[in-house]
Amino acid sequence: MKTTMSYIRVIGFMILAFFLLELIVDTGEGWAIIQYPIIWAILAMVFLFAIAVEIIAAALQRVLFAGLNDEAKERYKTMEAVRNENRFAWFKRKYTEMLGAKPIESEQEIVLDHNYDGIRELDNNLPPWWTYLFYITIVFGVAYFVYYEVFDGPNQIDEYKVEVAIAKEEIAEYKKNNQDLIDAETVELLTEPSDIAAGKTIFSENCVACHKESGGGGIGPNLTDDNWILGGGIKNVFHTISEGGRAGKGMIPWKSDLKPGEIAQVASYVLSLYGTNPPDGKDPEGDIWKNESALTE
Ligand code: HEC
Structure with missing residues (x-):
């Protein structure tokens, strides 16, 4: 009767979701989680709800299990064991597929002929993620070269100038909105x-x-x-x-x-x-x- 503590999972996923949201939707303000305590209230409610469901489900399961005869109990336990075994089967299969490599058992088939003092070459496939990453670096390299070298894209100095110009505008804007920050040293003649x-x-x-x-x-x-x-x-x-x-x-x-x-x-x-x-x-x-x-x- 394994009820993994799903309320921990739920809260974990929610927090993860919020972090992702914060990362993706950058409002330029502070963290929404801190600014709007209502989010915590909602989180807490979901949390409590999850615990309640969990407790009720566990109690139900216990009652039902107690009502079974011995044979049924055994069967249930085997089922449970199989289920646990298969839990990550899909991921395991996908992973092996992704790897594209011969499993250790059949490595004999891909050992190359040459033999240097007992050292032989195992001609296994490269993992596809590796190969594709490699292709991506090639594409990136070409694009980079063409953009910056052939078409003279902006270099660091250009980028620096742009950023300084933006910063200056922001300072001017900031000063305009915070007129009381000035003193006799920094004051400038107003002409508006x-x-x-x-x-x-x-x-x-x-x-x-x-x-x-x-x-x-x-x-x-x-x-x-x-x-x-x-x-x-x-x-x-x-x-x-x-x-x-x-x-x-x-x-x-x-x-x-x-x-x-x-x-x-x-x-x-x-x-x-x-x-x-x-x-x-x-x-x-x-x-x-x-x-x-x-x-x-
Ligand atoms: C009670 C009278 C009085 C009031 C009200 C007053 N001032 Fe003056 N102000 C003077 C006197 C007297 C001087 C000369 C101070 C000195 O000689 O040290 C002076 C000097 C100045 C000076 C310097 C002039 C110079 O030749 O260096 C400025 C600028 C000035 N006042 C602006 C203002 C402004 C702006 C206000 C209103 C916010 C104001 N004053 C209100 C009496 C006043």
Whole structure:
């Protein structure tokens, strides 16, 4: 009465199936098994169901077996033994077929004539899997040669360049979606109209009291001219807005009120005011900032 523990088999197959699925269907996300605990719930239910079936079947079998007379019991045992014997017969047969080799018993027929000091050659067939593998390598070799050598397929350097280009795009995309990862070191001037518009809104809400709507300056200095007290260019302006001006001057650090992405937007808006020359602008303060590109771009 051998009831191999099929629930172990079942669970094994299910897990195998999931692993295969994960391998084949690559969603680019994490493991579905981890992400969706419902899968475990279903698995557990199937598992419990399999155990239940197993237990019921085993109990039934025991009851039925107990009811048999001795002769029938014997017969049943022989049947069981035969079945176990034949269990993998199909695989065994297929395997021998695949091998295509003469079995040891009939090797005499294929020993070649020549004889070197008692060493003789056994001319057995090569296993078909081996031969076909060999043919495949030939086909592969020809295809490879033609593709890469004759038709000049992409070499490693080309592939490298393609991958770097893709990676750069991904980085740009990533930066776009994670605007708050920037700081004064990494910030770049934003030129998208949407960013400038957002910067203008932030500026109107927080900065106009001291810098005026035009940026021409009031309590704070003129932000539209060539002169900067704390340094021009996106990196310095970002730094000033984030960390504040000199102690006691009135320009507070904004990093607790504005996110890095917002600081970048308002800083870019400030720089977009360069050269607008508002009529009520304050006189220049500080030094002329020479890094043209950062200002005018
Ligand atoms: C309470 C008044 C006040 C507010 C509000 C204010 N600032 Fe200022 N800002 C100043 C003062 C004063 C300075 C000069 C600081 C110094 O001299 O150290 C300054 C300096 C600056 C500078 C540097 C100018 C230079 O010449 O280096 C920038 C850029 C700037 N502010 C942008 C902003 C932005 C953007 C906002 C809004 C988020 C803002 N400020 C809000 C008062 C203010």
